[in-house]
Amino acid sequence: MPAATALAHPNIALCKYWGKRDRALNLPSVPSISLTLSPFSTRTTVEWGVATDELIMNGGPASADEARKVFAVLDLVDSWRPRARVVTANDFPTAAGLASSSSGFAALVLAATAAAGQKPSAEQLSILARRGSGSAARSIFGGWVEWRAGERPDGMDSHAWEIQPVDWWDVRMVVAIFDGGPKSISSREGMKRTQETSPYYPAWVASAPLDVSEARAAIRSRDIEKLGAIMERSALRMHASMMAADPPVLYWKSGSVWAQETVTSLRKKGIPCAWTMDAGPNVKVLCEAGSAAEVAARLGAVADRVQVLVPGGPARLVNGPA
Numbered sequence: 001m002p003a004a005t006a007l008a009h010p011n012i013a014l015c016k017y018w019g020k021r022d023r024a025l026n027l028p029s030v031p032s033i034s035l036t037l038s039p040f041s042t043r044t045t046v047e048w049g050v051a052t053d054e055l056i057m058n059g060g061p062a063s064a065d066e067a068r069k070v071f072a073v074l075d076l077v078d079s080w081r082p083r084a085r086v087v088t089a090n091d092f093p094t095a096a097g098l099a100s101s102s103s104g105f106a107a108l109v110l111a112a113t114a115a116a117g118q119k120p121s122a123e124q125l126s127i128l129a130r131r132g133s134g135s136a137a138r139s140i141f142g143g144w145v146e147w148r149a150g151e152r153p154d155g156m157d158s159h160a161w162e163i164q165p166v167d168w169w170d171v172r173m174v175v176a177i178f179d180g181g182p183k184s185i186s187s188r189e190g191m192k193r194t195q196e197t198s199p200y201y202p203a204w205v206a207s208a209p210l211d212v213s214e215a216r217a218a219i220r221s222r223d224i225e226k227l228g229a230i231m232e233r234s235a236l237r238m239h240a241s242m243m244a245a246d247p248p249v250l251y252w253k254s255g256s257v258w259a260q261e262t263v264t265s266l267r268k269k270g271i272p273c274a275w276t277m278d279a280g281p282n283v284k285v286l287c288e289a290g291s292a293a294e295v296a297a298r299l300g301a302v303a304d305r306v307q308v309l310v311p312g313g314p315a316r317l318v319n320g321p322a
């Protein structure tokens with residue numbers, strides 16, 4: 001049976017994606033920018049032509065909801081597809097705000113198209129991955145990545161592209177982990193509620209494009225202070241829009257605030273660094289390679305666990321099953 005295995009790294013958004021202009025096609029209301037991160041990865045094997053559709057996730061059968069999402073994406077790869085067995089594993093906590101869906105759907109579409117003998121471009125892969133999870137559109141690429149919102153109703157212009165490659169800038173992303181458990185509200189549900197009920201949502205959408213163009217320039221000039229200020233502004237505005245939803249979409253825990261205050265005090269000591277937060281309580285801190293040890297030590301005093309990540313490469317085919 002034709003099979004292929006792919007590996008993809010998760011990405012963390014520096015300028016956030018929150019809200020959809022088309023829910024069915026997963027088209028974003030705003031552009032976003034991310035950094036692809038190693039060594040965390042998802043490894044996925046797709047085997048076509050088996051007796052029944054099956055999804056094995058992290059060593060066990062996946063939930064019906066997960067399976068529905070995965071096989072819906074395989075239907076887009078080939079609408080007359082044979083049944084498939086998908087085996088996928090993350091080497092980091094699933095669904096804890098560490099973007100496991102970003103690496104998951106990127107690895108899935110690369111393995112599925114390769115096993116089907118297709119040779120899509122990176123942009124086509126990004127469009128396919130976007131249908132599984134918006135942020136997965138960015139994990140097809142390595143390094144510094146932008147996902148354009150696009151304007152076309154069919155979404156064919158809403159894909160990611162590489163701003164700068166993995167070796168452009170020697171930075172680190174220090175992840176302060178407070179809670180490895182599943183998130184309280186899925187990003188899909190959180191976005192829907194924010195969009196439908198938050199009076200701040202229109203202001204968030206209006207402010208995001210400028211964040212993206214300024215962050216792109218800061219990345220190209222390797223300006224950590226400028227990029228850091230934009231990162232925190234984007235995360236705060238996204239979370240402000242969520243908090244104003246009804247009922248509120250609140251991912252923060254006390255530890256999240258302690259980590260943010262730690263970052264502010266590191267900056268006061270002259271160490272350039274900046275935080276971001278996604279749909280979970282964990283805080284991710286961007287800094288230059290030379291300051292990562294001190295940043296990690298300081299965050300280690302307030303977090304359950306700290307992990308130092310480096311810029312990661314694009315999604316790629318690998319040998320051997322997941």
Ligand code: PMV
Pocket residue numbers: 012013015016017018032099101102133134135136187188277278279
């Ligand atoms: O791709 P999704 O549906 O898991 O949404 C990701 C949302 C955030 O992580 C909060 C922001 C982002 O741009 O990744």
